[in-house]
Amino acid sequence: MTGVIWTLIIALVLAYGVALAALYWLQGRLVYPVEQIQALRNSTLDAATEAITVTTDDGLDLIARFKPPRRESAPTVILFHGNGEDFTQRAHIVLELIDAGYGVLLAEYRGYAGNPGTPHEAGLYADARAVHAYAASRVKRIVLHGYSLGSGVATQLASTARIDALILEAPFTSIVDVAAKRYWLFPVRALARDRYDNLAKIASVDAPVLIYGGTRDRLIPPAHFQTLYDAARGDKQLALIEDADHLDAWTMG
Template sequence: MRTLAIALAGIVVLLYGLAVAALRWLEGRLIYPLERLREVTPNPDAERLALVPIGTVDGIELTCRYQASTRADGMTVVLFHGNGEDLSQRVHIAHDLVAEGYGVFLAEYRGYGGNAGHPSEAGLYADGRAALAFVAARTSRIVLHGYSLGSGVAVQLATEYPISALALEAPFTCIADVARTRFPFLPMRWLVRDRYDNLAKIGHVEAPVLIYGGSRDRVVPPQHFARLFDAVRASRRLIVIEGADHIDVWAKGGDALMLAFLRELSRSA
């Protein structure tokens, strides 16, 4: 009987070890699923924004989209997209902002949208810095907007640069917390290498912060929004949009929230 118990325990340990190894192997595919496509999602509306190449400090050239501000204050929004899309799926947001006179920079990541390289946490931060350098050379009024995975890039940059404001759409506390909802039996904080720990960083952001997301978000539940909001030390605002999920936040009221936030920033400048 004792031998059987030892054998069963050994099998459990082996299976657990295999699960951990499989998760490590799958981590990149789970966090950066679009890297495998290596192509640009066709979107004719994207052609209305100028195609601009930017270079990162580690020598990767990224193709992004840009429209200069027509406002007197030159306010420009840098958009960082989520992990399951490329910049073409944020074009509708860009056009809404451009229609109000705001400048827009649609940032792209390495390994996404036909760009070279392989995405990683450090790599995406480098990509974000290159995007911000491009915009900062043209205006000092910069708002960072991060959606889902892009919130990790936006928060990191907001701790490094004197931006005008930070807007986060469907942001998470950290990747490990998101992964834990899918793999509750694994010690995710010890397994995940690309952490994007927004919760640990957002308290260092000095600019005004807007956090918004959907009440029915199952990818990043609203508890993430509340925890991030509680950690903000600067001027802050949290709005949970009733009935919105992870992918329709902008269409169900996020657009009005963001535009109102930007108008308020302009009035207080």
């Protein structure tokens, strides 16, 4: 019996080790599941916006889409999407903003939607700097909108760049906090290469901040929204959208 128990223990330890190694080596595909994303062709979006190219400071030419504001004084909203989609899936927001007279710049990340490169935290920050530089050279007022993973990109940019407002939809305190709850059996905090630590950065944002998300968001619980709101300084607002989940806070708000 003792031998059987030891064999079982060894097998469990080996299985845990294999799972741990797989989680470490595959974390890039978990955070950035680009191979699973199917672009949504939207002729209305194509007609309403112009295809542009921005160049990152590490030499990548990335596609994006841009529409200047109807009036020069109106803000232009730069949108940073979530990890499990590409920029075509933000079309519903873009078209509403254009109808309201705002400018839009629909950012796209390296490795997404046919863009060159491999996505990673520092790389997405470089992508954000490139689209911000493009917008800053053409419009007077810039608002950042970051959804889910995009909240990490937008918050980092807002903590270092001159903007007029920061809007975060379904944001996390950090991506590590989300992963640690999902993969509770593993030392995620020690393994994670990308962190997107919004909580550590949001106090450095000087612009007004709006945080909103659904009360039924199970991927990123509303406690994250409240914690970020508490940490933000200056003008700030928190909106909890009743009965909305992770995907429909904008449409239900």
